[in-house]
Amino acid sequence: MTYDPISRTFLDFFRERGHETVPDCSLIPPPGDPVLFTTSGMHPLTPYLEGRPHPLGRRLVNVQRCLRTTDLDEVGDSTHLTLFRMLGSWSLGDYDLPQSLRWGYVLLRDGFGIDHDRLHVTVFGGDDQVGPDEASQRIWEEIGLPVELTGEENWWSNGPTGPCGPDTELFVWTGDGPPRGTPGTDDRWMELWNHVGMRYHRHPDGRLTPLRQSNVDTGMGFERLEMVLRGHRSVFEGDGLVPWVRGVGDVWGLRDEPLRLVGDHLRSSVAVVGDGVCPSNTGRGYVLRRLLRRALTTLWRDDPSRSLSDLPTGPVRHTLDGFGQRVTVDEVRQVFSGEERRFRELLRRGRPVVSRRRSRGPLTDEDYRDLHDTHGLPRDLVDGLLSEAR
Numbered sequence: 182m183t184y185d186p187i188s189r190t191f192l193d194f195f196r197e198r199g200h201e202t203v204p205d206c207s208l209i210p211p212p213g214d215p216v217l218f219t220t221s222g223m224h225p226l227t228p229y230l231e232g233r234p235h236p237l238g239r240r241l242v243n244v245q246r247c248l249r250t251t252d253l254d255e256v257g258d259s260t261h262l263t264l265f266r267m268l269g270s271w272s273l274g275d276y277d278l279p280q281s282l283r284w285g286y287v288l289l290r291d292g293f294g295i296d297h298d299r300l301h302v303t304v305f306g307g308d309d310q311v312g313p314d315e316a317s318q319r320i321w322e323e324i325g326l327p328v329e330l331t332g333e334e335n336w337w338s339n340g341p342t343g344p345c346g347p348d349t350e351l352f353v354w355t356g357d358g359p360p361r362g363t364p365g366t367d368d369r370w371m372e373l374w375n376h377v378g379m380r381y382h383r384h385p386d387g388r389l390t391p392l393r394q395s396n397v398d399t400g401m402g403f404e405r406l407e408m409v410l411r412g413h414r415s416v417f418e419g420d421g422l423v424p425w426v427r428g429v430g431d432v433w434g435l436r437d438e439p440l441r442l443v444g445d446h447l448r449s450s451v452a453v454v455g456d457g458v459c460p461s462n463t464g465r466g467y468v469l470r471r472l473l474r475r476a477l478t479t480l481w482r483d484d485p486s487r488s489l490s491d492l493p494t495g496p497v498r499h500t501l502d503g504f505g506q507r508v509t510v511d512e513v514r515q516v517f518s519g520e521e522r523r524f525r526e527l528l529r530r531g532r533p534v535v536s537r538r539r540s541r542g543p544l545t546d547e548d549y550r551d552l553h554d555t556h557g558l559p560r561d562l563v564d565g566l567l568s569e570a571r
């Protein structure tokens with residue numbers, strides 16, 4: 182595995198402090214895992230956070246590709262992608278959260294050269310089960326960074342049950358001019374790095390019990406860090422995204438938000454296909470289908486003749502190579518074209534059915550069910566056709 186200079190700086194900093202590198206793994210979690218895709222660097226480490234000894238030891242570091250479909254609606258802004266790299270570090274029952282915060286601060290300031298004055302942090306302020314994270318608050322006050330206390334925004338969990346805990350988030354000022362306000366009041370403060378005190382287990386009934394060991398889990402968005410270090414306005418100016426923004430812009434003449442959405446979704450789709458997923462009506466395949474269909478819907482909004490067969494080879498290869506994936510560009514093209522064909526056909530059949538149904542008044546839940554079960558038209562597709570007709 183070869184790493185870019187930003188990732189190397191991150192890895193080296195933690196290696197010098199006794200951390201071993203965990204190799205990047207596929208977006209597909211191992212069998213038996215309830216989560217469809219790896220959504221953060223900690224995900225593959227869940228059993229070790231729960232106490233199983235890790236073969237590489239108690240201090241780990243890595244760069245992990247992640248897919249977050251929970252962020253679909255945020256894609257198009259300047260900081261959210263569906264597919265991104267997470268720079269992660271872990272203490273598996275070894276050093277504590279304050280130590281991690283100190284190192285985090287030193288790496289950002291001295292390793293990456295980010296000005297002290299551009300940083301702001303948030304800390305868990307407590308809730309009805311767990312008290313405020315005073316140890317973290319103290320560290321930040323010692324270091325002299327402005328601190329904002331929050332509630333559930335600073336509680337990290339990867340799902341309704343499992344390991345979780347209070348976190349502290351580091352924000353960087355991305356506005357012009359001197360920093361203003363707080364992360365809670367001004368969204369030019371961009372979240373860069375999250376340090377989680379992973380010390381609880383959430384049970385299905387909502388109860389919290391302490392984990393066998395107290396861990397630290399941190400995650401920093403590579404593309405956001407790259408944006409800060411290069412002085413870019415958005416993550417779409419980064420190395421992984423530029424070929425997509427160019428390619429999609431040149432071929433279809435898109436700009437602004439539609440350009441970002443199509444570029445992001447097609448890039449993620451390539452990586453998902455690269456990790457062995459095909460479109461389908463359930464599970465991972467459905468996530469891929471949604472990504473491709475959202476991209477197609479956006480493309481067809483101004484010109485229904487646009488086709489994914491015009492997608493240039495460059496960005497596809499760039500993404501597959503970037504993640505070391507062995508699927509060929511042609512295989513990706515076949516998957517994309519097959520899905521485009523099916524989607525076009527579904528829309529062709531669906532349009533008259535939906536407009537007939539609509540002429541009888543607003544659609545009920547039963548209508549949606551019937552359109553799905555009898556005509557194979559999922560709800561979001563029906564909604565798309567309805568808004569098309571408006």
Ligand code: ATP
Pocket residue numbers: 221249252260261262263264265267372373374375400401402403404405
């Ligand atoms: P945000 O509040 O900005 O949505 P988050 O709190 O959901 O971020 P975490 O779950 O704490 O994010 O993930 C750790 C880090 O990963 C974040 O601090 C951020 O740098 C990065 N990150 C999270 N989501 C995205 C995304 N959709 N695109 C790019 N980077 C992301």
Ligand code: MG
Pocket residue numbers: 252
């Ligand atoms: Mg988020």
Ligand code: MG
Pocket residue numbers: 350372
């Ligand atoms: Mg956040």
Ligand code: MG
Pocket residue numbers: 350372375
């Ligand atoms: Mg966070």
